[in-house]
Amino acid sequence: MLSVQNLYTEYPNDKGETVKAAQDICFEVPEGKLFTLLGPSGCGKTTTLRSIAGLERPKSGVISVNGTTVYSSANNVFVAPNRRNFGMVFQSYAIWPHMNVFQNAAFPLEVGTKRFSKKEIHDKVMRVLTAVGLDQFADREATKMSGGQQQRLALARALVMEPKLLLLDEPLSNLDAKLRERMRFELKRMQRELGLTTIYVTHDQSEALALSHEIAVMSTGRIAQIGTPRDIYERPRNKFVADFVGLTNFIEATVEGPDEGENSYRVSTGIGQLKTTAYDSFSKGDAAVISVRPEDIRVHEHQRPEGVNVFEGTVAFKVFLGEYLDLQIKVGNREVLARAHPSIKAPVGDKVYLSLDPAKCICIVDDPKLKKAA
Ligand SMILES: Nc1ncnc2c1ncn2[C@@H]1O[C@H](COP(=O)(O)OP(=O)(O)OP(=O)(O)O)[C@@H](O)[C@H]1O
Ligand SMILES: [Mg+2]
Known part of the structure; x- marks a missing residue:
């Protein structure tokens, strides 16, 4: 289970002022559930996700996963991002240009602390490549792929480790409408089948409604409401949520x-x-x-x-x-x-x-x- 308590993250801007990018963020995600941060551009979704990943150092708060604290301002705990063992897809995804598609997807398995046989690696990689529709491109150089294909490769690479926590920042944003819907379906199936605890970031309300067990709607660095998709749609707590969703x-x-x-x-x-x-x-x-x-x-x-x-x-x-x-x-x-x-x-x-x-x-x-x- 992931628990985020009273998380504050701020940035200095060019004028020397502070931007309160995430304020008083509190939520819990039970094991195996998909939790979405939904909100308009600039509301603090990526900041919250990067704070969970350890890529931003929050000003205060507590973040723990399965009972292990990875960040606590009061106890001065900050676990380095690579030691948190989370799978991640960033808004600006990065694939490794000098490797082909298969090697990119296999990389986390090769460098991880757990050892896998060649056959295990092959099976795991081909499974995720098939799920994202890239199995026929396994030998292709990663740079010779379209933006949407690279994005799907980034998703496959994050999934291959079956991480204890999967952090996805707008992972389908570069796909055309048809493909996005197919991938949304695949992603949901895989997430549910593998029981991956997932934080999903999107500004697309239908994506959030379709995928999530629970949604946090965010506005100007704050959570405006947390609830199931049906709660958020049928029982908005304030005008912002009613207006933003539907x-x-x-x-x-x-x-x-x-x-x-x-x-x-x-x-x-x-x-x-x-x-x-x-x-x-x-x-x-x-x-x-x-x-x-x-x-x-x-x-x-x-x-x-x-x-x-x-x-x-x-x-x-x-x-x-x-x-x-x-x-x-x-x-x-x-x-x-x-x-x-x-x-x-x-x-x-x-x-x-x-x-x-x-x-x-x-x-x-x-x-x-x-x-x-x-
Ligand atoms: N490195 C940074 N330095 C200064 N300000 C930043 C930095 N990163 C983000 N911000 C500011 O913090 C606020 C929240 O940004 P964030 O990237 O979390 O938004 P977002 O919800 O992910 O938006 P989008 O949907 O556009 O990706 C914005 O006002 C943004 O300008
Ligand atoms: Mg963002």
Whole structure:
């Protein structure tokens, strides 16, 4: 298990100021799980990963793996990166130019403390090369490969040792969309099969949702929320997370008070009164934001449906996307985006009814500390 407690890492910038690149980072990754650091460019993902690897010296905190402390500011412990025995793929991956593909992938096995027979090395290397789709290139000089192929080779080299901790920094960023999806699938299969404890860094939310057991969403050096992919998507804790992961509508609101049912709150908004769900506690008069995803807004063409959270609106704009229909709908003096079944025929200008499931109208706070980095 990996444990990161109260990690702070900072850099001096050109002007002599300090950049607080990672602040108060705390998380734990159980053995065999894949944990993702997700966030926009500059939010501190690479800094956190490099601190775990020992390539940056944090200012304070504690990092331990399977009970062994590899960094502790209080006890003055700093284990050198090469003694941590982690497998790594960097954002700017490096392959060894004077070796062919096979030799590159076999290198960690050749120089490691554990001895392997020629046959063992061959089998292990060919297994990882096959997994990343490079088995037919085993004899090719590594430099005579495309960027995406080199990236896959870097991944194979990190996997071949079956390390106790695998650190991957945007390992699929140089692949085209099709290949990225195939590799995502392969990576997930291998990670699960071999039970490799993995920290995965990405700014791609669908990659994070598809691969992870748990995700930490980061903003400006801090963790904005940790949770399972479903938690992060369905129960965002703040506006930053709701906005960064997936598409959503925000409706400014004032809390009126608790409503019938668990975690239920009544709020007033510019489009009217709403029944919502909150996972934090709110008091009457609190300013809040309601996040409701386009797919959680039902569109009804002819009849006003029964129930709560029903509003009348006008179709302002529509986009047909094959498997679904995106409708911009004017309600009062604002617009909301609804993702509807393509069978909805209402043309622009027509009256429709919207119903918003109270369980999917999430009442959250707008934390000013969590803003998108430049
Ligand atoms: N060596 C360095 N010296 C000074 N500042 C740095 C250094 N490395 C990173 N930073 C700064 O620290 C902050 C976090 O950078 P980091 O590389 O961790 O971001 P990231 O989340 O990995 O972004 P990206 O998605 O663009 O790779 C940024 O403001 C960055 O400019
Ligand atoms: Mg980075």
